[in-house]
Amino acid sequence: MTATTVRSDEATRGLGVTFEHVEHSFIHGKRAVKVLDDFNLDIAPSEFVSIVGPSGCGKTTALSMTGGLVRPRVGSVRLGGQEVTSTSEDVAFLFARDALLPWRRVRSNVELGLEVRGVPKSERRERATEWLKRVRLHDFAESDVLHLSQGMRQRVAIARTLVQSPKVVLMDEPFAALDAQTRAFQQEEFIRLWEAERPTVIFVTHDLEEAILLSDRVILMAARPGRIIADIKIGLERPRTQEMRTSSETFRQHFEELSDLLRKEVLAVDASQGDR
Numbered sequence: 328m329t330a331t332t333v334r335s336d337e338a339t340r341g342l343g344v345t346f347e348h349v350e351h352s353f354i355h356g357k358r359a360v361k362v363l364d365d366f367n368l369d370i371a372p373s374e375f376v377s378i379v380g381p382s383g384c385g386k387t388t389a390l391s392m393t394g395g396l397v398r399p400r401v402g403s404v405r406l407g408g409q410e411v412t413s414t415s416e417d418v419a420f421l422f423a424r425d426a427l428l429p430w431r432r433v434r435s436n437v438e439l440g441l442e443v444r445g446v447p448k449s450e451r452r453e454r455a456t457e458w459l460k461r462v463r464l465h466d467f468a469e470s471d472v473l474h475l476s477q478g479m480r481q482r483v484a485i486a487r488t489l490v491q492s493p494k495v496v497l498m499d500e501p502f503a504a505l506d507a508q509t510r511a512f513q514q515e516e517f518i519r520l521w522e523a524e525r526p527t528v529i530f531v532t533h534d535l536e537e538a539i540l541l542s543d544r545v546i547l548m549a550a551r552p553g554r555i556i557a558d559i560k561i562g563l564e565r566p567r568t569q570e571m572r573t574s575s576e577t578f579r580q581h582f583e584e585l586s587d588l589l590r591k592e593v594l595a596v597d598a599s600q601g602d603r
């Protein structure tokens with residue numbers, strides 16, 4: 328199976344995401360600063376797409392629009408063909424800061440989203456138990472979250488996100504706060520969980536290797552204003568493994584191409600700042 332082939336049973340898990348001619352500005356003082364300009368992107372159901380680009384190019388803004396937290400001033404964002412006008416139960420977020428509630432135990436943190444949606448207690452418990460097993464934290468179900476390592480906390484956050492069976496997962500540098508070892512482990516763990524469920528994923532990261540290793544496609548954005556300058560299909564087989572970073576020629580080629588483009592883009596941003 329190639330990287331972008333999706334089996335029909337899997338395809339039902341995710342929703343497609345479409346950005347059509349999206350423009351957005353934020354007001355800074357008396358000045359409107361254009362963040363996104365004619366931003367167009369079509370993400371297939373169950374696709375895993377990473378967005379990379381220089382700091383401030385609008386990656387998080389694009390993610391927030393998908394989640395209904397920011398509305399574009401021009402153009403539209405659609406989920407499964409429906410225009411996004413507010414937050415949705417189909418969409419879940421995962422951030423670098425895990426935002427676990429310290430007064431709740433591990434299980435209770437995993438159940439949180441289900442509780443907010445009014446899922447009955449017995450079903451909440453069953454689904455949380457299943458996910459705690461999947462992230463291998465079943466033995467810690469009644470532990471205090473303050474006693475967990477950073478990696479374990481992030482696994483709780485992953486379980487809390489995926490237990491809700493989202494059709495779209497929006498991830499903003501979810502592994503950035505972890506040390507290199509734990510990060511590599513979590514990437515593999517997350518990809519294994521994703522391959523079983525196949526929600527659509529939009530993944531924002533500054534780490535090109537992470538983007539290549541996880542994604543079906545990597546979108547590279549330029550800054551001021553944010554727009555897409557490259558859309559690269561990742562030709563690595565699944566399942567993906569950390570070894571691909573060193574053993575795969577395809578991985579190396581993608582990395583060279585993307586890092587070259589990103590370097591040029593960062594230099595262009597630096598030069599334009601120098602002009603101001």
Ligand SMILES: Nc1ncnc2c1ncn2[C@@H]1O[C@H](COP(=O)(O)OP(=O)(O)OP(=O)(O)O)[C@@H](O)[C@H]1O
Nearest residue numbers: 353354355362380381382383384385386387388389
């Ligand atoms: N709520 C807001 N109000 C005003 N300006 C904002 C707001 N959110 C973002 N911006 C500005 O919009 C621009 C794009 O921000 P955004 O966070 O989307 O970029 P990013 O590519 O995710 O950046 P980073 O990689 O540094 O996280 C930045 O200049 C930021 O200061």
